[in-house]
Structures are given as C-alpha cells and as structure tokens.
Amino acid sequence: xxxxxxxxxxxxxxxxxxxxxxxxxxxxxxxxxxxxxxxxxxxxxxxxxxxxxxxxxxxxxxxxxxxxxxxxxxxxxxxxxxxxxxxxxxxxxxxxxxxxxxxxxxxxxxxxxxxxxxxxxxxxxxxxxxxxxxxxxxxxxxxxxxxxxxxxxxxxxxxxxxxxxxxxxxxxxxxxxxxxxxxxxxxxxxxxxxxxxxxxxxxxxxxxxxxxxxxxxxxxxxxxxxxxxxxxxxxxxxxxxxxxxxxxxxxxxxxxxxxxxxxxxxxxxxxxxxxxxxxxxxxxxxxxxxxxxxxxxxxxxxxxxxxxxxxxxxxxxxxxxxxxxxxxxxxxxxxxxxxxxxxxxxxxxxxxxxxxxxxxxxxxxxxxxxxxxxxxxxxxxxxxxxx
Numbered sequence: 022x023x024x025x026x027x028x029x030x031x032x033x034x035x036x037x038x039x040x041x042x043x044x045x046x047x048x049x050x051x052x053x054x055x056x057x058x059x060x061x062x063x064x065x066x067x068x069x070x071x072x073x074x075x076x077x078x079x080x081x082x083x084x085x086x087x088x089x090x091x092x093x094x095x096x097x098x099x100x101x102x103x104x105x106x107x108x109x110x111x112x113x114x115x116x117x118x119x120x121x122x123x124x125x126x127x128x129x130x131x132x133x134x135x136x137x138x139x140x141x142x143x144x145x146x147x148x149x150x151x152x153x154x155x156x157x158x159x160x161x162x163x164x165x166x167x168x169x170x171x172x173x174x175x176x177x178x179x180x181x182x183x184x185x186x187x188x189x190x191x192x193x194x195x196x197x198x199x200x201x202x203x204x205x206x207x208x209x210x211x212x213x214x215x216x217x218x219x220x221x222x223x224x225x226x227x228x229x230x231x232x233x234x235x236x237x238x239x240x241x242x243x244x245x246x247x248x249x250x251x252x253x254x255x256x257x258x259x260x261x262x263x264x265x266x267x268x269x270x271x272x273x274x275x276x277x278x279x280x281x282x283x284x285x286x287x288x289x290x291x292x293x294x295x296x297x298x299x300x301x302x303x304x305x306x307x308x309x310x311x312x313x314x315x316x317x318x319x320x321x322x323x324x325x326x327x328x329x330x331x332x333x334x335x336x337x338x339x340x341x342x343x344x345x346x347x348x349x350x351x352x353x354x355x356x357x358x359x360x361x362x363x364x365x366x367x368x369x370x371x372x373x374x375x376x377x378x379x380x381x382x383x384x385x386x387x388x389x390x391x392x393x394x395x396x397x398x399x400x401x402x403x404x405x406x407x408x
Contacts, residue, residue, distance in 0.1 A: 040299045044311040050287040052318035059130040061280035068122030069260040076253035078285025087242035095240045105234045106247045113227040114252025120220035127213030134319035136217040137312045138177030143225040144309040145170045162355035169348030180338025187330050228305035241297035310349040313342040
C-alpha cells in the first residue's frame with residue numbers, strides 16, 4: 022500500500038480528532054449553561070420550570086432533524102425500547118438536572134461544576150460493573166485509565182475541601198454581593214452537596230443505559246428527540262406538583278428565556294446527540310473523562326460574570342484534574358490502537374495459506390462433511406488474489 026496523500030492524511034487526522042473536539046466543545050457549552058442558569062435562578066426562576074422549558078426547546082429543535090434525516094434508518098419502536106427511553110428521560114432530564122440545579126442554588130456555580138469531576142469515577146465504576154470497561158493490570162493503558170480516574174477524583178477533592186487564600190485575578194466591585202450569597206449558601210452546604218451527589222449518580226446511570234439502548238436503537242438523533250420529548254412530559258408533571266401558581270411559568274425577554282433556549286439547544290439537544298455518537302465509538306468512560314475541563318471553564322466565567330472568588334485550592338485542584346484527564350485520554354487512545362492491532366492480527370491468522378500447501382474446501386453438494394483437497398504449492402511464487 023502506498024503512502025497516503027496529504028489530503029487523505031489530514032482527513033484521517035480530523036476523523037480521529039472529532040471525538041476529542043466534540044467533547045471539549047461540549048464542556049464550553051456546559052460551562053455557559055451553569056452560569057446562565059445560575060443568573061436566571063437568582064432572578065427567581067424555578068429549577069423545575071427551567072428543566073421543563075429546556076426540553077420543550079430541545080424537542081422543537083431536534084425532532085424535525087430526527088424525523089427527516091433518520092426516516093430510513095430509524096428502527097421500529099418496541100415496548101422494551103420505549104421503557105428504556107422513559108427511564109433515560111427520568112435519569113437525566115428530571116433527576117440529574119433538578120438535583121443539580123438545586124445543589125448549585127444552595128452552593129455556587131463553581132462548586133457545582135467541581136462536583137461534576139466525580140462523574141468519570143462513578144461512570145467508570147458502573148461501566149466495570151456492567152462490563153462496558155475491562156481492566157487488565159498487566160497492560161499500561163488499562164492501568165492509565167484507572168490511575169487517571171483516581172487522580173481526577175483527588176483533584177476534585179482538593180478543589181472541594183481545600184480553599185486556601187483568595188487569588189484575585191480580576192479586581193471587581195462584586196465581592197460584597199458574592200459575600201452575601203456565600204453566607205446564605207453556607208447554611209445549605211450539606212444539603213446542596215447531597216443533591217449534587219444524587220445528580221452525579223443519575224447522570225452516570227444515564228450514560229450507561231444510553232450505551233445499552235443505542236445497541237438496540239442505533240439512531241442517535243431519534244433517540245435524542247424521544248429523550249427530550251419524554252423529559253419534557255415528565256418534567257412538566259414534576260413542575261406542576263412542586264411549583265404552585267401560574268405566574269412562575271411566565272417567561273419574558275430576559276435571562277429566563279436565554280437560560281431555557283441556550284440549555285435546551287446546546288446542553289440537551291446537541292449534547293445528547295454528540296454524546297450518543299461518541300459513546301457508540303469510544304464508550305461512556307471516554308465521554309465523561311472530559312467533564313473536569315468544565316469546572317475550570319466555569320470557575321473562570323464565575324469569577325468574571327458572577328464575581329465568585331477563586332481560591333488557591335481551585336487552581337491546584339484544576340492542575341491535578343487536568344493531569345488525571347490527560348492520563349485517562351492517553352490510556353483510551355492506546356487502548357484503541359491496541360484493539361485495531363489485535364483485529365488486524367486476527368484477520369491475518371485466519372488466512373489458510375502455508376508455505377508448503379494451500380487448502381481448498383470443496384462442497385460436492387452431499388450432506389457429508391466438505392472434502393479437503395491439498396494442492397502442493399508451486400516453486401514459483403503465486404498470488405492469493407482471487408482465491
């Protein structure tokens with residue numbers, strides 16, 4: 022096989038880089054959502070109604086694309102698949118998002134995004150339980166995934182438990198306002214932490230179930246549309262129970278509309294689809310391993326937009342988290358290369374050709390086993406093409 026042309030080589034590089042670019046881009050999207058959602062809830066928007074409107078927008082945006090683009094490849098809907106979609110819609114749109122919004126309201130946007138760093142570890146454990154990930158202590162890339170996940174958790178713990186002195190990157194007049202917010206948040210710190218833990222477990226379970234569902238229903242856009250639609254229905258039911266008064270449902274041209282529109286398009290519609298595509302190719306652990314980046318982006322945006330204080334512990338934790346993330350991604354990339362090598366070696370082993378003879382299976386149409394005819398190899402080299 023000759024060398025690849027520059028265009029072919031560039032196309033190959035871009036193809037391999039797509040999962041990485043998609044996941045990094047999503048972290049910027051999530052970081053923006055955390056900040057915008059925090060602003061809208063400070064202006065009095067209910068987290069339950071925000072989650073409902075978010076999936077109304079996502080359904081309106083994604084459903085037409087799913088209907089048109091996947092009309093020929095969309096599998097038939099069955100009751101077991103529909104029940105999985107109902108559970109998926111509860112795990113992420115209802116359980117995860119509402120618990121996360123409440124936890125973030127009781128703490129801070131930066132603290133909430135830092136807690137998301139537990140997501141790779143929880144997903145990794147669940148993936149091992151359900152045999153989506155295999156660990157071989159004799160292979161370096163397999164150990165790298167485990168060690169990298171542990172490093173990520175350590176970084177999250179450092180950022181959460183150790184504050185240290187305040188690093189004032191941006192001097193602003195919003196410090197007094199933030200101090201008042203922190204004092205009220207401290208009263209609900211334990212409650213907020215418990216809610217954030219529950220949201221992480223729901224999100225991890227969503228990734229695992231999504232991985233299994235895609236094997237039965239391999240249409241990412243259609244699955245995304247169904248999850249958004251059922252999430253809208255379930256969120257609406259929860260909102261009607263939890264929120265009293267129709268005035269809470271009013272949305273104007275303000276941060277409430279921006280939060281619902283942005284999070285619905287970017288963090289529900291696009292995110293569910295992109296994660297589904299990457300999960301089918303790389304698995305749920307690869308998808309969640311990029312979540313620590315979101316904390317760093319959110320911390321920077323929180324300092325600029327919400328005037329949140331950045332502590333030394335946050336910076337040290339961020340450095341540790343990035344190190345763990347790099348270790349996990351390196352392990353996953355080596356794992357992919359090794360699997361490709363194994364496939365090629367297995368394919369070569371299946372060729373029934375030896376130096377001395379080649380075997381031809383002759384089926385004479387009788388129910389007896391096929392006869393094997395050994396033909397001595399010629400002294401001249403011969404081509405296997407066409408055999």
